[in-house]
Amino acid sequence: MARLVPSSLRARLALVFGVGTSLVLLVALSLLYVALERQLDAAVDADLSGRADDLIAGMRAQDLDAVRADPLAELYAADGTPLASSAGLNGQVLLRPEQISAVGGGAVRSVVLLAPRPGETPERVRLLARPAGRDGEVLAVGQPLSTVEGAGDRQLVVLAVATPLLVAALCVLGGLLVRAALRPVDELTREAAAISTLDSDRRLPAVAGDDEIARLAATLDGMLSRLAVAFARERAFVDDASHELRTPIAIMRGEIDLALQAVDDPEEVRRSLSAAQRQAARLGRLAEDMLLLARERAGALAVLREPVDLTDLAHAEARALGPVTDVRIEVRGDPVIVDADAGRIRQVLANLAANSAAAGARTARVTVGADGAGVRIEWADDGPGFPPDLLDRAFERFVRGDPSRTSSTGAGLGLSIVRAVVTAHGGSAELRNGPPLGGAVVTVRLPAA
Structure with a gap:
């Protein structure tokens, strides 16, 4: 069959x-x-x-x-x-x-x-x-x-002769119509086969009209454009990651070489090994951050949900992060219970504190509250705020502000991790500048318990 x-x-x-x-x-x-x-x-x-x-x-x-x-x-x-x-x-x-x-x-x-x-x-x-x-x-x-x-018989003869001819003509016409209708599909197939990699700037040919094939061509062309953008972003991520990894690795190699050359000077060896240790820790943090972002992109970032009092957790983190970041952190709000991963929420607060400290802020305010849409955590500082050209893409990976506005030597993954953790919880994150302290404001929203 x-x-x-x-x-x-x-x-x-x-x-x-x-x-x-x-x-x-x-x-x-x-x-x-x-x-x-x-x-x-x-x-x-x-x-x-x-x-x-x-x-x-x-x-x-x-x-x-x-x-x-x-x-x-x-x-x-x-x-x-x-x-x-x-x-x-x-x-x-x-x-x-x-x-x-x-x-x-x-x-x-x-x-x-x-x-x-x-x-x-x-x-x-x-x-x-x-x-x-x-x-x-x-x-x-x-x-x-x-x-x-006799007239009926003649009609029957005429129909018997005309029917095969009409059927043959209709079949030929149908084949021509199908061929003409599928010609754009053949062109799309040949062009798609010619586009070997996403590096190519070639696009699928536009199909005239507004029928199903034209919409399919437009959809596929849009998909290629989105894939090209995603490929460019992934390539930029790899390039940025390579650049970020190259610096600490080069420093580690230099410090180890100095230690080997100064084996007779214990103090110089200790200083070199300490510097290499700091770069190794930096590499470890960078690797963990990139692994977290990769899991979030793959939808495999695990969060262990349990009832957490966000206000109490914010107070605890403020006491721990204040001396480390040299930022005075105020916490306001009534107790709010939410199902979340306490460790991941601490990571969010730590990254926000590090971001404020890198921007030169001296005071930060954490406001915790609940509304009809869920739970809200607002982090505000008195720093210079986000640069206008950075506000729309500050959540992207390896994005850093103007060196003249920040003292950070980080990789630019802090806010990306904040959004990844919040997204894994089913929430959202927003950025702005302004009140209540005049600097950067990061608003995190989480689903209610």
Whole structure:
């Protein structure tokens, strides 16, 4: 069965179109033939009715010659005796006595076999018998069906010859239509195959119109654009990560070389190893941050949800982070319970504190509250705020402010980690500058418990 079905979509569509149109055409031609047959029968019946009306009108005027002059007519008495007959009948009768008696209730139509002359082949005759209106007399008029049946046979021959030709023409037309309709798909396929990597600036050709194929082409082209942007971002991430890793590695190698050269000076060796240790810790933090972001992008960042009092946690972190960052951290708000990962929330607060300290802020305020949309944590500081050109992309990875505005030597992953952790909790994060302290404001929203 699989061999009978073409593998090409174009061939399958052409086959379905050909079979479907053939069936429709056959049904339509069959209905046309039946309609023509009925029209011919109706024309014969109308002719018989007209002739009968004319003959009955003549009979009422006591004129039976009209019956005798008719091509095929006969007048019967109530007992079945022929009173007047057409000359072409040659003594034959159109109706039997039992048929004549059945006409008393009204007109009767029938088909009989009649051989007008001896030795001739009987032919089918359409009869109309109706009361003549005089003492139970019955008039029968007939019409040979040879002409009608011949016309029907000719129509059948014409349809039998025309049907295959029409089916073939429709199949060819269907194939051409399918080919024309799928031509844009072929072009899109060839162009897509030619685009080997996302580095290419080539795009899919635009398809004119607003049909399904045009929308598909636009959608695929938009997808390629988004993939190219994502690829560029990932490549920038790798480049930035390589740059960030290169500096501490170079410092570590230099310090280790100094330590090896100063093996006779224990103090110099200790200073070199301490510096190398700090760079190793920096590398560890950078690796952990990049791993966290990679898990968040893959949807695999795990959060251990448990009831947490955000206000109490903020107070604890303020006491721990204040001396480390040299920033005075105020906490305001009533107790708010939320299902969250306490360790990840501490990481968020630590990154925000480090960001404020790097910007030169001296005071930070944490406001915890709940509203109809969930739980809100607002971190505000009195630093210079986010640069206007950085405000829209501060959450991106490896984004750092102007060195003249910050003393940070970090990798620029702090706010990216904040957004990643908040997103993993099903929340959101926003940035702005201004009140309440005039500097940067980071608003974190989490779902209510």
